[in-house]
Amino acid sequence: MAGRVSPFVPTPWRVVREALRVADVKPGELVCDLGCGDGRFLVAAARDFGARAVGVEIRRDLVEKALFNAFKSRVAEFVKVLHGDILSMKLPKADVVTLYQLTSLNRLLAPKLSCQLPRGARVVSVDFKIPGWIPVKKFTVLDEESTGRWYDLYLYVVGLSDGLCRASGRGAEEPQRVRLRSPRRSFLLAREHR
Ligand SMILES: C[S@@+](CC[C@H](N)C(=O)[O-])C[C@H]1O[C@@H](n2cnc3c(N)ncnc32)[C@H](O)[C@@H]1O
Numbered sequence: 414m415a416g417r418v419s420p421f422v423p424t425p426w427r428v429v430r431e432a433l434r435v436a437d438v439k440p441g442e443l444v445c446d447l448g449c450g451d452g453r454f455l456v457a458a459a460r461d462f463g464a465r466a467v468g469v470e471i472r473r474d475l476v477e478k479a480l481f482n483a484f485k486s487r488v489a490e491f492v493k494v495l496h497g498d499i500l501s502m503k504l505p506k507a508d509v510v511t512l513y514q515l516t517s518l519n520r521l522l523a524p525k526l527s528c529q530l531p532r533g534a535r536v537v538s539v540d541f542k543i544p545g546w547i548p549v550k551k552f553t554v555l556d557e558e559s560t561g562r563w564y565d566l567y568l569y570v571v572g573l574s575d576g577l578c579r580a581s582g583r584g585a586e587e588p589q590r591v592r593l594r595s596p597r598r599s600f601l602l603a604r605e606h607r
Contacts, residue, residue: 416517425556445507452479459488507590
């Protein structure tokens, strides 16, 4: 299990809203929080951005809490929560994915994100980078209300930030690493996207 499970540490609400804002979530889009904890990303996506939201969570008590919070916030009809390990299940075809996981888990998740998410999907990672991916933008957000600290938000775009080939026709669990372009060119493309 080493590196496969991160602890539950909720993202402050201000940072949640900012992460969804930088991902440019639009009404009707599907937002997926991988490791959704108490469901705050799902609630904010549905309530404040008019999105549909799906969470995946390994802890059953948190699955129940997330569902209860969606119900309490009157967005239950727009929110789904799946119980399971994000590394073993097929990812939903989300427009936006949010992540607050340790680098070790992000590393294991990277090929899956690359192979299973649609090209153009936006991925926002709180505090921890996705190893091997190039962010199109990095933001810092101060949470004055609760923790009093700065949070990093890394915005990635599938097909632009990742270097994995998804057109190889191989199975989703067997990504093939190919060099599409030089790292320098990737960096320039990422910058152009800002
Ligand atoms: C740092 S918390 C973030 C919670 C929520 N996304 C937020 O930002 O408030 C990480 C969450 O991911 C869950 N988690 C950790 N490893 C997981 C895995 N392999 N599969 C599914 N959920 C996982 C934890 O139980 C925890 O709720």
